[in-house]
Amino acid sequence: MQKHVLFENINDPKLHNIDRAIELGAYKAWEKVLKSIKREELVQMVKDSGLRGRGGAGFPTGLKWSFVPVASPKPKYLCCNADESEPGTCKDRVLMECDPHSVIEGVMIAAFAIDCHTSFFYVRGEYDLSMRRIEKAIDEAYKKGYLGKNILGTGYDLEMILHRGGGAYICGEETALLSSLEGEKGLSRIKPPFPAVSGLYACPTVVNNVETLANLPRIVINGGQWYASMGTEKSKGTRIFSVSGHVKKPGNYELELGTPLRTLIYDYAGGILDDKKLKCVIPGGSSVPVLMPDQLDTPLDFESVQAAGSMLGSGAVIVMNEDTCMVWVAEILAHFYMHESCGKCTPCRQGTGWLYEIIHRIEHGQGRAQDLDTLLDLAKNIEGNTICALGDAAATPVISTIKQFRNEYEYHIEHKKCLVKSDFRLR
């Protein structure tokens, strides 16, 4: 069901101004944290809430914070991951553009939870309006004394530095983000050590997603139990789902976790565009396996989507109708991963290019009989053999589309053309 936690005031056109945001309750949570909550209590509260990361992996947020060695003499760093670039995903952007104060208040609260005094806001380079809204929000927060030295007279210091990316999907991967923030190329790094132990400038670091962080002020005000009362047993709270593709009403919908995929697509997103037949759905961003029409009753929570053979990922639901050629889809996604591979690990650097070349030739009528075996062999040799999950992400759409739509690939190879031709036109 639709439940507005993050989107409570999202339609207020002035929400991005600090005065309006404060009228609607902004920075009450930050004040409460600074004045009346101990660090350990805050971490426990977020553990109790059951909040899990909204960046893709779904890792429990409170638990992640608790890995930081707070007693360490080194500085601790908090980085907000606003590099949103998983195809299909556009939810963080809405939060930053419309409600930037909730997002940066979340950064402040998370910083406090790990005793951090210098935080970073890594925003995707192309997100111009998001960047300007966040920049303004940070400036305003400094002026009102919510950031800086001796905040609200409590003795707590916190700086927040806006860092604009340069256009690279890989920099959303947390270790690549840290490389980028250090002024290096955005290459991912081997884990362990995990960032919580050795991250930015080799100091303990937490990277959290925009949406994850935006939940924190609400949890602080209403309590962990309140948050945990929403969602399913293991997937608590709400999520923003970006629904795109062949639906009548594409958009970002905030729903309680556990809402069926069917409800999202038909009740909120208005059903399939032009009342065509549904072909399949990618439920969690381009890096996850497709779900078929007979899986529409899958509840959208981490466990159920996984049991259905896919992943909730970034919450991006991409809907495709019967006129969609799946080899064409695979070609588009393969091109993306080839373009975005950072080049550090050989299986990904070479493999993503080969995947693209082969799918491209199949799509363009040059496919060979052994190509499907080669594709699967390649994909399986990338999967699990790279430092970060970009390699797996590149392999997944190939494996998934061959599994579900093998006949389309075979038709291409045999007849040198599409079984169904994607010929989508501007209206």
Next chain:
Amino acid sequence: MILSNDTKSKIGEYAKKYPKVKSAILPALHYAYEEQGYLDDSMYEEIAQVLGVKFIEVAEAASFYTMFPKQKRGKYYIQVCRNISCALLGSHHLTQYLLQKLGTKLGETTKDHLFTVVEVECLGSCCSAPMMQVNDKYYENLTLAKVDQLIDEWRAAK
């Protein structure tokens, strides 16, 4: 000297925020690009001098990202999203339409230096597809009529 003193001092100021100066390379590249519309080796060199880092460190970082071209582009740098959500709603058609209308090829700049059309990966505007980014601005929910109108406006504005 290519970069203005103003830009150099902005770079110097921003660098002070970071615990380590090398972190300021990316913001420096943005400042330089905003002023010049492209970047080249001599600008890398100037950035390196302002920050006190090596030329190669600046060049390496710059080469990694898509946002710092080494050549000037048209006044209207049209970036059409080619990825899945936009493609499902006609972005490939959009690219072809633009190229035909402007009489140019992908990646090339029109003779009047007004337009450069490229295809880019997902820009996070999936629920308002199809879309294009022109310079910094997003143009969403595009239709043929909207595209015609935009091009007319830009041609008239020169």
